[in-house]
Amino acid sequence: MNVEVVDLGREAFPPVLARMRALAAEVAHGTRPGEVWLVEHDPVFTAGRATPAAEVAAAGAVAIERGGPITWHGPGQLVVYPIVRLPERDVGAWLRRLTAFGAAVCAAFGLQGGPSPDGTGVFVGGRKIASIGVALRRWVNLHGIAINVDVDLTPFFAVRPCGLAPEVMSDLSRAAGRKVTMDEARAAARASLPELGLADRTRAASAPPR
Numbered sequence: 001m002n003v004e005v006v007d008l009g010r011e012a013f014p015p016v017l018a019r020m021r022a023l024a025a026e027v028a029h030g031t032r033p034g035e036v037w038l039v040e041h042d043p044v045f046t047a048g049r050a051t052p053a054a055e056v057a058a059a060g061a062v063a064i065e066r067g068g069p070i071t072w073h074g075p076g077q078l079v080v081y082p083i084v085r086l087p088e089r090d091v092g093a094w095l096r097r098l099t100a101f102g103a104a105v106c107a108a109f110g111l112q113g114g115p116s117p118d119g120t121g122v123f124v125g126g127r128k129i130a131s132i133g134v135a136l137r138r139w140v141n142l143h144g145i146a147i148n149v150d151v152d153l154t155p156f157f158a159v160r161p162c163g164l165a166p167e168v169m170s171d172l173s174r175a176a177g178r179k180v181t182m183d184e185a186r187a188a189a190r191a192s193l194p195e196l197g198l199a200d201r202t203r204a205a206s207a208p209p210r
Contacts (some may be wrong), residue, residue, distance in 0.1 A: 018040030127170035
């Protein structure tokens with residue numbers, strides 16, 4: 001499936017969330033095609049459905065409909081939101097696709113990424129590089145995968161990110177032993193879309209004929 005990839009740059013989480021929900025509803029009704037959004041958020045804690053109410057309040061988190069516990073988003077992290085109809089009606093298969101996508105982004109920097117024990121993230125060398133959390137509405141995806149590119153890990157120590165010890169969190173730059181830029185991560189994300197059963201329509205349109 002060819003989709004438009006939209007680079008939102010850096011934006012606060014709440015307005016992006018509102019627009020995501022609106023687009024997902026339109027995709028579900030067949031009035032708009034799906035899109036993939038790339039965004040770097042202003043600092044925010046978001047709390048999935050598995051987060052206790054007391055933890056949501058203590059962290060001042062935004063409670064949202066995705067699965068999983070609380071985590072942090074912020075500068076130096078690339079969040080990828082595939083707001084698309086699932087290629088197949090299989091939640092487990094979609095989560096495996098997201099994991100393979102994250103591993104492909106890692107591979108672009110010479111890193112071997114694999115699934116976490118709970119199946120909701122991508123680890124490199126025992127450290128968590130990417131977190132996955134989604135919600136489905138009429139088989140249309142909301143939320144997605146947050147890839148730590150070059151982040152200050154301090155905010156993770158204010159919570160148990162995704163229910164894990166904060167010490168487990170890392171990023172592409174630390175794993176690769178060099179600074180990985182957000183532009184490099186964006187390019188790797190675009191190139192890894194086939195793992196989601198998607199293709200960057202902009203690139204497809206500009207490719208030379210064969």
